[in-house]
Amino acid sequence: MATTTLAPGAYVARPGLWYWLSTWLTTTDHKRIGFLYLFNSFFFFFLGGLLALGVRSELAVPGLQYFDNTTYNQLFTMHATAMLFLFIIPILAGLGNYAVPLMIGAADMAFPRINALSFWMLPVGGALMFGGYFFGGTAEAGWTNYVPITARAYSPQAGQDLWIVGLILIGMSSILGGINFMATIFKLRAPGMTLMRMPIFVWTMLVTSALAVFATPVLASVLVMLFIDRNYGAHFFDPSAGGSAVMWQNVFWFYSHPAVYIMILPAMGVISEVLPVFSRKPLFGYKAFVFATASIGALGFSVWAHHMFTTGAVFLPFFAFMTFLIAVPTGVKMFNWLATMWGGKLRFTTAMLFAVGFLAMFLVGGIDGAFAASPPVDFALQDTYWIVAHIHYVLFGGSVMGLFAGIYYWFPKWTGARLHEGLGKIHFAIMFIGSNLTFFPMHILGIQGMPRRVADYVEEPGWATINLIESIGAFILAASFLVFLWNVLATLRGPKTHEPDPWQGNTLEWATTSPPPPYNFDHLPPIRSERPVFDVRMGVVDDPWLANLIGAPSGTGRPSLTAGEHASAGATDAAASGPGPTGGESHR
């Protein structure tokens, strides 16, 4: 029986700022590194958000009111740069950093020091990318950084080189993180946790990591080529010397398309954890989820040229077909999520609200993509606000909603206190309204012909009104984050209940204290299905230690099983496959 004299999750503390600082700077504990990822990523989220507000302020009314062309171009370039490379990709890696070792019953990641290195490369990379501001201007040719506009001749500023180098560093962070996750997931799963018993979130982190390891180095190669062109007089992208401008796009998108799956798969994994818990049902079609995730990862490498349909240099039918095809596993996931909730008993905690918001909004983003998958239609939509609508629906309506679902879900595990539900619901409502107000009208602007990356637009009928609505929506959206911040601060200052299992969860992270001790687990239950904690709570698997921790006494106090439940729970147990634990049951 575990008895601790320290508060859950506490380190031995010595007073003093220096001690506090040095533990955070030198930590290799995946939980602390997860927090570091969260802090750093939210910093860039706010920075990127401010840049977005700058863009939307300028576009609210026709004409150039606040910024000149150069500054505007820097605004949208660095907005996207910060959001994609310094916010969404790292923060999902950060969620994974905290959750994955816990969910697989491990004490830490496979390579804790490389884990720390992966993190610390991020603030440095971010500083480099933004540092251009102090040296005559940041990069200003869009986050896609096409050549020849980013060749030395057309972007002479040093900020462009700093952007390249910063991104190489961030890419290396991603690759090292990917290696770490894959090694951890392959090697450090607890006894009894076969691959087909892992939580789907772990599966999505696995596939995401594979994408990072396979695709990111290709980005590194193209960045290096541009750097050599810019600084050593090379000719990779110089048409007049035998180079190719379109080659940048091919190699860049070979990475950047799998990158968007890196941005969405972990969020889908979060949804796949949150929905079952708050529907009180298992995930519908676990195997299908695994295959769908793997398919999306694999197919993701075959579609990149759909970003280049209008270059005239692409074999359109192949890429159109593969792009349409990738909608199938995505659709399967959507239906399976709905089926998970169908017939369930839904509890609308804030995490669940964000999960449902994800479903509602990611659907729109996915449908947008189906339009763009068709090359003739894409000829009308490419480089217009339709694409801006698409990316924001999948990234904001998808990844960010998923992220917040994860934050509200796991916050009690991280800190021992639940975020306030009332404030959470207000946060959700304002964010949902604000984001739809901002991004939905972009479909209209796009199909009517407003191109993207423009500091100003012609005064077509309705365009000014729509832009104004979008800008108002953006500020509403920004306000919702203040609510979130307030919630976080108030919760952190408030009392901690330290509930190990506040949501009656399914997976192993709930089988320890909140927060967990530095070594994560005092005791692991036997793992017989993809819901080990649920099994203990239901009495399907006998583990008095865990039953006591999560407050599931035997007898009538336990949530009762329905008749169908007995049958399927028994079926789960009988179907248990894989090696038995070498220690679990005999140590009591």
Add this chain to the structure above:
Amino acid sequence: MTASTEVLAAGHGTASAEGGTQLGYVQGRLDTTLIGVLLFITSEIMFFAGLFAAYFTVRAGHGNPWPPEGFEPELPIALVLLGILLTSSLTMEYSLRRIRAGDRTGLVRGLTVTLVLGALFLIGQLYDYSILGFGVSSGIYGTVFYTLTGFHGAHVFGGVVAIAVMLARGAAGQFSARHHAAIEGVSWYWHFVDVVWIGLVTTLYVLPILEGSAHVGG
């Protein structure tokens, strides 16, 4: 407190065939560190894939003659360098087998020879650059030639540093028949570097000759 699973069994290692030890329970037999090395090599392969893709794109767009007039890479030197690297892979493998048998002296001997061969490669590559007569900014051929061979050379340099570290550790007696996963890892990386050189020689030197589009001189 009860430490009731192998996850917490500090000091209780599981030895793997490749000579690694993982504290605690692990799935599968391949050493964790080696999985890391394998994945790292995978990422490096993808990096070179991007560079090779650029090479072939540029080559296809250029047409014949290729290499263009006035650009003549030195095939004999490339072949000598290939011989050096292949030999070094053999000596690397020798080192690994020696330490698997517990022979620390053999390990140090093998690593030293490998290190010397690696250094010879680098010197040879720099010599080649010095006599070529064109640079990275000399037209598209110079660009792709120097980028490909340059990054390969950088990877050889990294490997040489790694071998030096292994040599120092080996001489200090840090490896044994049971504990030498790092040697295995470095050997895999070194073979990878060798394979890339085979690919480079084939692509840059041999293919143009086979295509009949070149005048690769000596």
Add this chain to the structure above:
Amino acid sequence: MPPRPDQRRSSPWRRRAAVLAVPVIAALVAGACSSLYPPDPVTEQGRAIDELYNIVFLFAAAIFLAIEAAILYIVLRYRRGARDDLLPEQTHGHTGAEILWTLIPFVIVAFLFFVSWQALGRVVADPAQPAGVRVKVTGFQWCWKFEYLDEGVKIEVPARNSKGENCRDENGGPPTLVVPVGELIRLQLHSPDVIHAFYVPQFLSKLDVVPQVDESRDNVFDFTPTAVGEYRGQCAEFCGLFHAEMQLAVSVRSQADYEAWLTEQKNKPSPTPPATPPPGATAIKIGADPVQKYDQTSLQAPANTPFVIEFNNRDPGQSHNVAIQDAGGTLVFNGQPIVTGPAEATYNVADGLAAATYRFFCIVHPTTMFGTLEVK
């Protein structure tokens, strides 16, 4: 651990709200629908795209409504009661359903792919089809010019007119491509600098303008206009500082009107000249020599008065111009067009410059071709 208090059961008001929500949302969607359609196409190719869009839209709208309705239904129907602690049926999956909702989406996307492929044949340029009018469209930083290849007519506007507007003629109009209705118009899209895109929203189509040394590799954009009218367009691939101002117009006219316009253009003594400097303005001469060198590194100009730069690019195959930046690095003048040697160009610094020391340089080779301009 006792469950925390939760929401109340579905109340009558909630059900009424749910029922009301359906027509409200339907109305919103219907209203949005009309503006979610593209503008009426004015080319045959655009029509093919429009028809395809309608098909895709039908599926999209159906799927959107069905799934959002399902979400709404599930969210309302399966809310947990406050004290309901029974577990629902723990369904792990249903192979039949899962196969069905894998196959049906597959069939739908296969169909969409097929119709897209069919439409593609009607949209992309077919070199086998002879064109009625052939125009070389040059997109450059940051304007357009049009050369009617079989007629010897050139259309261009000054990079900056006397009112300070970019890429507009003296009346404030963008460069206008005049074409006859009903004929196949073939555009060769050429760029001497960065990637641009030729986009006319009412054509429902665009195509990138990719810099190529070999003009036979330039993209070809075919369109057959079906309706007389004036259509606006602009660059749709980010190309730098004034990307947003790179506008153009297409004027589709009847065959007779087009012929008349063509005759008028041919009879013009010379193409619309850029704003001419006042007579007697100082002319500075500077040239570019092989390879990528100016023949002078020190120039002088009078302050606060317009002056002219006569630029002779003697560097074969290399593109150069003369641009000027002030001491703070701000670009104050960018000579257009950038010319590929051997060629000459006259750049009119129509606003003059204040007295200061400036740096002149080639915008294509800013780090290797530069010098000092003293303005006194």
